[in-house]
Amino acid sequence: MTTLRGAVVLVVGASGGLGSRVAALLESSGAVVARSSKSDGYDLREPSVIQAMLDETNAQYGRLDGLVVASGVVAFGAASDLEPATVDELFAVNTTGPIRLITKSQPYLAVSAREGREPFIVTLSGVVAEAPVAGLAAYSASKAGLAAFVVAAAREYRRAGIRIVDARPGHTGTALSEHPIAGTAPRFGAALDPDLVAARIVTAIADGEKDLPSTAF
Numbered sequence: 001m002t003t004l005r006g007a008v009v010l011v012v013g014a015s016g017g018l019g020s021r022v023a024a025l026l027e028s029s030g031a032v033v034a035r036s037s038k039s040d041g042y043d044l045r046e047p048s049v050i051q052a053m054l055d056e057t058n059a060q061y062g063r064l065d066g067l068v069v070a071s072g073v074v075a076f077g078a079a080s081d082l083e084p085a086t087v088d089e090l091f092a093v094n095t096t097g098p099i100r101l102i103t104k105s106q107p108y109l110a111v112s113a114r115e116g117r118e119p120f121i122v123t124l125s126g127v128v129a130e131a132p133v134a135g136l137a138a139y140s141a142s143k144a145g146l147a148a149f150v151v152a153a154a155r156e157y158r159r160a161g162i163r164i165v166d167a168r169p170g171h172t173g174t175a176l177s178e179h180p181i182a183g184t185a186p187r188f189g190a191a192l193d194p195d196l197v198a199a200r201i202v203t204a205i206a207d208g209e210k211d212l213p214s215t216a217f
């Protein structure tokens with residue numbers, strides 16, 4: 001079990017459908033939650049923003065015990081029609097931004113581990129990292145890249161007492177697919193309930209789970 005009471009957790013993408021719910025549930029479990037989102041000036045496409053948000057959280061709350069990366073963008077359309085700028089944004093927001101967050105948060109989380117807490121990182125890649133989808137080729141690739149990084153980094157971070165969990169839910173009923181950076185969403189089947197997806201993620205954090213594959217949702 002990981003004690004959430006008093007844990008300082010930075011939620012990136014806290015304005016989103018899943019990020020807002022995860023942040024609220026963490027707070028109701030007693031965590032102290034720092035919220036970050038693009039509309040607050042933290043655009044993950046700008047690398048300097050990442051160190052700044054970690055430093056600001058540490059300066060304001062005195063430490064960092066958890067990081068939830070719930071930011072992300074999606075794009076729809078044929079692989080042959082993809083614009084380079086769309087691919088760049090998908091990878092900057094969904095892959096390299098989260099990778100930098102994982103990298104740059106390590107020193108803060110290592111302190112948390114040394115002080116006897118149980119630091120964690122949660123990423124949200126999605127089922128497309130397990131089963132890439134036609135019409136979502138670049139989105140799928142950006143998420144598979146993040147998921148692969150997490151598998152490898154988790155083995156390294158474990159040695160420092162830091163747990164990294166990648167959550168891979170299927171299509172979930174948030175507004176993500178209503179504001180793609182390119183293309184138009186196809187007709188999806190039934191969506192997962194975002195309240196249940198967020199609750200499953202927070203349960204996994206509290207219970208010390210090490211992975212959240214699509215079958216967990």
Ligand SMILES: NC(=O)c1ccc[n+]([C@@H]2O[C@H](COP(=O)([O-])OP(=O)(O)OC[C@H]3O[C@@H](n4cnc5c(N)ncnc54)[C@H](OP(=O)(O)O)[C@@H]3O)[C@@H](O)[C@H]2O)c1
Nearest residue numbers: 013015016017018038039043044071072126171172174176
């Ligand atoms: N919904 C699904 O079906 C589903 C399924 C599996 C995985 N996921 C993943 O779960 C995560 C959350 O998805 P969601 O459904 O909650 O989406 P959402 O409601 O659209 O929220 C997306 C979040 O990402 C932030 N964001 C977007 N571009 C950003 C940028 N350049 N820099 C910093 N933050 C940025 C948004 O901030 P602003 O509001 O300020 O723009 C918002 O907080 C995403 O990574 C998504 O790929 C979603």
